[in-house]
Amino acid sequence: MRDASETRRKIQHEALRLFVDRGVGGTTTRDLAQAAGIAEGTLYRHYESKDALVWDLFSTHYATFAHRLTARASKCETFAAKLAAIVAEFCRFFDAEPVLFRFLMLAQHQALPRITNDSDNPVEVVQTIIATAIGRGEIPAQPTGLAATMVLGLLLQPAIGLVYGRVEPPFSQYAETIATACLKALGSDHHA
Amino acid sequence: MRDASETRRKIQHEALRLFVDRGVGGTTTRDLAQAAGIAEGTLYRHYESKDALVWDLFSTHYATFAHRLTARASKCETFAAKLAAIVAEFCRFFDAEPVLFRFLMLAQHQALPRITNDSDNPVEVVQTIIATAIGRGEIPAQPTGLAATMVLGLLLQPAIGLVYGRVEPPFSQYAETIATACLKALGSDHHA
Amino acid sequence: MRDASETRRKIQHEALRLFVDRGVGGTTTRDLAQAAGIAEGTLYRHYESKDALVWDLFSTHYATFAHRLTARASKCETFAAKLAAIVAEFCRFFDAEPVLFRFLMLAQHQALPRITNDSDNPVEVVQTIIATAIGRGEIPAQPTGLAATMVLGLLLQPAIGLVYGRVEPPFSQYAETIATACLKALGSDHHA
Amino acid sequence: MRDASETRRKIQHEALRLFVDRGVGGTTTRDLAQAAGIAEGTLYRHYESKDALVWDLFSTHYATFAHRLTARASKCETFAAKLAAIVAEFCRFFDAEPVLFRFLMLAQHQALPRITNDSDNPVEVVQTIIATAIGRGEIPAQPTGLAATMVLGLLLQPAIGLVYGRVEPPFSQYAETIATACLKALGSDHHA
DNA sequence: AATGAATGAGTTTTCATTCAT
DNA sequence: TATGAATGAAAACTCATTCAT
Numbered sequence: 001m002r003d004a005s006e007t008r009r010k011i012q013h014e015a016l017r018l019f020v021d022r023g024v025g026g027t028t029t030r031d032l033a034q035a036a037g038i039a040e041g042t043l044y045r046h047y048e049s050k051d052a053l054v055w056d057l058f059s060t061h062y063a064t065f066a067h068r069l070t071a072r073a074s075k076c077e078t079f080a081a082k083l084a085a086i087v088a089e090f091c092r093f094f095d096a097e098p099v100l101f102r103f104l105m106l107a108q109h110q111a112l113p114r115i116t117n118d119s120d121n122p123v124e125v126v127q128t129i130i131a132t133a134i135g136r137g138e139i140p141a142q143p144t145g146l147a148a149t150m151v152l153g154l155l156l157q158p159a160i161g162l163v164y165g166r167v168e169p170p171f172s173q174y175a176e177t178i179a180t181a182c183l184k185a186l187g188s189d190h191h192a
Numbered sequence: 193m194r195d196a197s198e199t200r201r202k203i204q205h206e207a208l209r210l211f212v213d214r215g216v217g218g219t220t221t222r223d224l225a226q227a228a229g230i231a232e233g234t235l236y237r238h239y240e241s242k243d244a245l246v247w248d249l250f251s252t253h254y255a256t257f258a259h260r261l262t263a264r265a266s267k268c269e270t271f272a273a274k275l276a277a278i279v280a281e282f283c284r285f286f287d288a289e290p291v292l293f294r295f296l297m298l299a300q301h302q303a304l305p306r307i308t309n310d311s312d313n314p315v316e317v318v319q320t321i322i323a324t325a326i327g328r329g330e331i332p333a334q335p336t337g338l339a340a341t342m343v344l345g346l347l348l349q350p351a352i353g354l355v356y357g358r359v360e361p362p363f364s365q366y367a368e369t370i371a372t373a374c375l376k377a378l379g380s381d382h383h384a
Numbered sequence: 385m386r387d388a389s390e391t392r393r394k395i396q397h398e399a400l401r402l403f404v405d406r407g408v409g410g411t412t413t414r415d416l417a418q419a420a421g422i423a424e425g426t427l428y429r430h431y432e433s434k435d436a437l438v439w440d441l442f443s444t445h446y447a448t449f450a451h452r453l454t455a456r457a458s459k460c461e462t463f464a465a466k467l468a469a470i471v472a473e474f475c476r477f478f479d480a481e482p483v484l485f486r487f488l489m490l491a492q493h494q495a496l497p498r499i500t501n502d503s504d505n506p507v508e509v510v511q512t513i514i515a516t517a518i519g520r521g522e523i524p525a526q527p528t529g530l531a532a533t534m535v536l537g538l539l540l541q542p543a544i545g546l547v548y549g550r551v552e553p554p555f556s557q558y559a560e561t562i563a564t565a566c567l568k569a570l571g572s573d574h575h576a
Numbered sequence: 577m578r579d580a581s582e583t584r585r586k587i588q589h590e591a592l593r594l595f596v597d598r599g600v601g602g603t604t605t606r607d608l609a610q611a612a613g614i615a616e617g618t619l620y621r622h623y624e625s626k627d628a629l630v631w632d633l634f635s636t637h638y639a640t641f642a643h644r645l646t647a648r649a650s651k652c653e654t655f656a657a658k659l660a661a662i663v664a665e666f667c668r669f670f671d672a673e674p675v676l677f678r679f680l681m682l683a684q685h686q687a688l689p690r691i692t693n694d695s696d697n698p699v700e701v702v703q704t705i706i707a708t709a710i711g712r713g714e715i716p717a718q719p720t721g722l723a724a725t726m727v728l729g730l731l732l733q734p735a736i737g738l739v740y741g742r743v744e745p746p747f748s749q750y751a752e753t754i755a756t757a758c759l760k761a762l763g764s765d766h767h768a
Numbered sequence: 769a770a771t772g773a774a775t776g777a778g779t780t781t782t783c784a785t786t787c788a789t
Numbered sequence: 790t791a792t793g794a795a796t797g798a799a800a801a802c803t804c805a806t807t808c809a810t
Contacts, residue, residue: 004790023302025217029784039792041786050784106301110215123358145358146350146366150373153349154342161341166315174338181342184376194809196773221801231775236802386788388794407686409601413780423796428781430794493682494599507742530750533737534730534757541729542722550699550721558722565726568760580769605805615771617807622769626805 008046010036015053020102024054024110055114058107061100063120065093070125079133080183083151086126087179090155091172094162102163105156126151130186140187151182200238202228207245212294216246216302247306250299253292255312257285262317271325272375275343278318279371282347283363286354294355297348318343322378332379343374392430394420399437404486408438408494439498442491445484447504449477454509463517464567467535470510471563474539475555478546486547489540510535514570524571535566584622586612591629596678600630600686631690634683637676639696641669646701655709656759659727662702663755666731667747670738678739681732702727706762716763727758 014035018027029050033040047053072089073082094101127148133139139147155178161167167174206227210219221242225232239245264281265274286293300307307313319340325331331339347370353359359366398419402411413434417424431437456473457466478485492499499505511532517523523531539562545551551558590611594603605626609616623629648665649658670677703724709715715723731754737743743750 007790025215028782033793040784041793042791044785045790109298109301127358142369143360145353145360146369149349149353149359150346150370153345153347154377155345156349157341157345158338161337166319166337167341168335168337177334177338178342181377184379185346185373194773199773220799222799232801233776233803234774236804237773242801386794391794407601412778414778424780425782425797426795428783434780490685493685511742526753527744529737529742529744530734530753533733533743534754537729537731537733538726538761539729540733541725545721545725550703551725552719552721561718561722562726565761568763569730569757571760583769604803609772616805617772618770620806 004046007036007038007042011038011043011046011053012057015057016099016103019054019057020099020106023106054107054110058104059120062104062107062122065104066120066122066125069122073125073129079129079136079138080179080188082129082133083182084175084179086129087155087182088172088175090159091170091175091178094159094171095169098163101159105159123148123152133186138188139183142187147186150185154178154182154185196238199228199230199234203230203235203238203245204249207249208291208295211246211249212291212298216242216299246299246302250296251312254296254307254314257296258312258314258317260285261314265317265321271321271328271330272371272380274321274325275374276367276371278321279347279374280364280367282351283367283370286351286363287361290355293351297351315340315344325378330380331375334379339378342377346370346374346377388430391420391422391426395422395427395430395437396441399441400483400487403438403441404483404490407490438491438494442488443504446488446499446506449488450504450506450509452477453506457509457513463513463520463522464563464572466513466517467566468559468563470513471539471566472556472559474543475559475562478543478555479553482547485543489543507532507536517570522572523567526571531570534569538562538566538569580622583612583614583618587614587619587622587629588633591633592675592679595630595633596675596682600683630683630686634680635696638680638683638698641680642696642698642701645698649701649705655705655712655714656755656764658705658709659758660751660755662705663731663758664748664751666735667751667754670735670747671745674739677735681735699724699728709762714764715759718763723762726761730754730758730761 011032015027015032018031018035021027022031029040029043032050032053033043036043043050043053047056069086069089072085076082076085127144130139130147130151131144134141134144158167158174158178159171162169162171203224207219207224210223210227213219214223221232221235224242224245225235228235235242235245239248261278261281264277268274268277310316319336322331322339322343323336326333326336350359350366350370351363354361354363395416399411399416402415402419405411406415413424413427416434416437417427420427427434427437431440453470453473456469460466460469502508511528514523514531514535515528518525518528542551542558542562543555546553546555587608591603591608594607594611597603598607605616605619608626608629609619612619619626619629623632645662645665648661652658652661703720706715706723706727707720710717710720734743734750734754735747738745738747
């Protein structure tokens with residue numbers, strides 16, 4: 001009634017929480033409305049459909065995160081520094097907004113088919129940086145797709161480990177270790 | 193049809209395919225029955241519920257895979273050899289049974305809470321081997337949870353890359369690269 | 385339709401009718417929806433399940449009836465008067481709301497295990513009054529459970545007879561006869 | 577395979593037990609087969625349908641019981657004696673075969689529409705005896721339907737009380753009390 | 769007579785979405 | 790904008806019965 005953007009924020013916040021807790025398919029519009037303290041019909045004043053809500057949540061933050069990664073990396077000169085910046089940003093993000101981070105991870109499986117291979121995409125960002133590094137001779141020539149997925153694996157799987165209690169928080173304490181591991185995995189000899 | 197085990201096999205085979213294609217939630221019991229060429233009610237002669245089917249499929253193959261990993265690794269002496277064996281087995285599995293592999297990956301997100309931390313679990317297998325290697329001084333001391341998830345990340349994320357066309361098949365061609373990357377990431381200096 | 389309580393009333397009314405006509409198991413949610421002039425899904429806005437509907441219908445009216453019996457009886461001094469009041473109330477109820485009465489009779493068989501032995505229970509009401517009467521010396525000492533069930537038998541079985549055409553309606557014409565029979569059966573000598 | 581009548585007996589025995597425990601509608605043919613230790617299909621070698629099984633069980637024993645009542649009563653001269661014999665037979669039956677007794681009670685609700693008003697029917701037996709007694713002047717003139725249902729109520733409701741723990745077993749200990757109650761309820765002055 | 773796998777129509781229930789207020 | 794009652798299509802599941810062996 002009063003502040004429409006406040007309602008919207010509430011929906012987004014609770015939706016993230018519920019999607020992470022129960023999965024997207026496991027969260028009903030009823031759950032969403034209840035958690036956000038609004039009527040079910042009101043959801044449709046803010047989003048055309050449940051899918052639209054999921055996609056909005058995903059695409060907005062996914063792109064934002066990708067942009068932030070690009071921005072951080074672009075401030076660094078060397079590949080090692082760029083990578084360290086990216087890893088640090090990942091860890092910081094996870095520690096600061098674990099719910100959002102987890103949502104982006106899980107939504108990928110549903111949203112990936114719709115993800116375009118452009119620069120609004122963290123995977124693409126990493127891959128581009130690697131390609132540049134290879135071009136500059138900072139790391140050995142190698143398939144960039146494989147290299148990029150290896151780097152992401154070194155970041156995402158430990159993150160999943162944190163979620164399931166296999167790895168101790170906070171994530172940031174491992175930033176250096178992981179950055180170094182990435183460099184080594186890619187065959188760089190300029191380790192930290 | 194009168195051979196129950198044949199019907200069961202058909203159900204399992206088609207279920208894996210459909211679950212991977214459309215997701216578990218996106219596959220209806222009607223889809224399953226139709227694909228398996230049986231009546232919907234017949235499903236329930238073989239599984240108590242759709243969930244039970246998912247869980248049976250997951251737990252059976254997940255455990256089998258974990259056992260195979262353990263078996264392969266146990267034939268090797270050094271950590272480097274064990275790791276190489278595990279990586280090779282992962283790649284071989286992915287190439288030989290991509291549908292099953294993908295199912296195990298996606299089902300983890302639904303099944304993980306129910307997965308016990310015992311030896312029927314690939315994550316646990318890797319973690320155990322790493323712990324042993326640290327004990328023997330083959331790799332530097334480090335948190336085993338983090339180390340194990342890094343190794344898995346170096347395996348699983350490239351596998352996802354293959355699924356989405358970011359990495360060229362077959363997976364096996366990268367086995368050595370990945371194994372070496374794992375060793376380096378863990379700080380070993382006995383590289384291949 | 386926009387008045388929820390109106391819809392709810394319609395559901396309850398038609399449910400009672402159908403349950404009595406076809407039995408609870410013989411009435412489908414489809415029947416219920418059709419009779420109430422609503423969509424099948426609408427039922428579930430008002431009741432969590434078909435069972436919940438049955439239980440709500442039963443427990444509400446069962447308790448209400450028990451309270452009414454208690455109220456009527458409490459206005460009388462002597463046991464004979466209390467009993468007459470109870471019998472009259474039973475008969476009046478049967479004649480006024482035969483459908484509801486029949487529903488309570490048939491639902492007992494399904495609901496009895498869940499019925500608590502408290503004062504919301506007609507059987508308990510009768511038993512309490514009998515116990516009091518024995519305490520006051522109005523009727524001979526005897527097991528109250530047996531005595532109460534005999535009184536109820538003298539009421540319920542004729543009611544069943546009415547339902548099946550063995551006894552002529554209205555029920556109320558037998559109120560005095562039955563009340564007297566109860567008193568005699570319990571060994572009272574203060575007959576009407 | 578071997579003894580068909582043995583299988584049949586097993587089915588009947590277990591069916592009675594299950595029907596009483598879970599109700600007819602609450603007992604599946606699967607339950608029946610499992611309890612009887614046979615295959616589901618085998619049921620249909622012995623009975624055309626589940627309904628046929630229920631009806632066979634009911635009609636056989638209902639008629640048998642009615643005949644027994646008639647036989648007992650016919651050995652007595654006076655109405656008081658006949659009634660005492662009937663009550664005693666009811667109680668004896670309940671104590672000897674509580675499961676069968678309970679089945680007949682519950683099946684009435686389902687089977688009653690099909691019950692014919694002939695002499696194979698306990699209600700009819702009682703009603704006939706009462707009519708005779710009225711004719712002979714042993715009890716006052718009164719509607720026989722009402723009188724018969726009152727007598728049955730004095731028998732059946734205490735039986736239900738026994739089932740639900742409201743009345744202490746065995747039933748037979750109350751035979752005299754109930755018989756006397758019946759006589760008094762019917763206005764006889766020749767009490768025991 | 770017996771088996772037990774298979775059937776399929778029917779049942780309860782769910783839930784994203786619409787609509788009257 | 791907001792509400793919340795209502796929708797209806799589709800989902801998971803049940804079960805008496807049939808049928809090939």
